[in-house]
Amino acid sequence: MRLAGAGVRRGERWIFRKLDLELIPGRSLAVLGPNGRGKTTLIRAVMGLVPLREGERTAPRVIGYVPQSPAAPVGYRVEDFVVMGRAARLGLFGSPGRADQAAAAEALETVGAAPWAKRPVDRLSGGERQLVALARALATGSPLLVLDEPMSALDLANQARLLKVLDALRAGGRHAILFSTHAPEHALVAADEALLMMGTEERSIGPVGEVLSEVNLSNLYNLTIRRACLFEETGRPVEAIVPIF
Numbered sequence: 001m002r003l004a005g006a007g008v009r010r011g012e013r014w015i016f017r018k019l020d021l022e023l024i025p026g027r028s029l030a031v032l033g034p035n036g037r038g039k040t041t042l043i044r045a046v047m048g049l050v051p052l053r054e055g056e057r058t059a060p061r062v063i064g065y066v067p068q069s070p071a072a073p074v075g076y077r078v079e080d081f082v083v084m085g086r087a088a089r090l091g092l093f094g095s096p097g098r099a100d101q102a103a104a105a106e107a108l109e110t111v112g113a114a115p116w117a118k119r120p121v122d123r124l125s126g127g128e129r130q131l132v133a134l135a136r137a138l139a140t141g142s143p144l145l146v147l148d149e150p151m152s153a154l155d156l157a158n159q160a161r162l163l164k165v166l167d168a169l170r171a172g173g174r175h176a177i178l179f180s181t182h183a184p185e186h187a188l189v190a191a192d193e194a195l196l197m198m199g200t201e202e203r204s205i206g207p208v209g210e211v212l213s214e215v216n217l218s219n220l221y222n223l224t225i226r227r228a229c230l231f232e233e234t235g236r237p238v239e240a241i242v243p244i245f
């Protein structure tokens, strides 16, 4: 996926301009910024759901997408909903075959949602729905996964589960992952690079460890923010990022 000199306007206002972005399989990028700064707009532009007013976009035909508030159509079981991720492979009147059912079952297993396969999708909680939406995105088989605040409705255990899934997908090398988040710690553990959206043309992009510095985060949120290493776990520092107020 590539954006070159990309810009999106809403009415009279540019949300972002002159944005260059490149993502390859095996790499994960986290997008951070205050409320209303344009994360969802950027994600929708990557998806091709919002037109660019300048610049160019190159992306796979099918993209695995987890929107901020995943829909829950009435009358579908979880497994049917996840198999919908295969739609682009089926053609207009195609119905899912064994391989499609197997891909859906595997995706549900990956996110830990297999036990809910027979449940009505409209009766899932917000967090359960986010995990099932990720399963549907995985079932597409796309090399690109785009997730808009995927952790926002998840409890701590499911946040950990999702971070582990994203980390494993990235390590597997077959997926490029783009996700937005309000939790810099999540970017530290599940992304290689971070994009901080500071202003329309102002941004910082680079390796998470460098970009998510106390100075950058304090400037981004206009607040004093401290970052501290708590301990090391299997050779990797576990860090806390804390606002001071």
Ligand SMILES: Nc1ncnc2c1ncn2[C@@H]1O[C@H](COP(=O)(O)OP(=O)(O)OP(=O)(O)O)[C@@H](O)[C@H]1O
Pocket (backbone or CB within 6 Å): 010, 011, 015, 033, 034, 035, 036, 037, 038, 039, 040, 041, 042
């Ligand atoms: N359809 C639209 N028409 C006009 N303006 C819009 C539209 N959608 C979003 N905006 C505006 O674009 C700006 C960026 O919104 P966006 O949803 O991309 O921000 P965000 O960083 O994802 O915010 P949050 O963290 O609150 O989810 C906001 O000022 C918003 O009001």
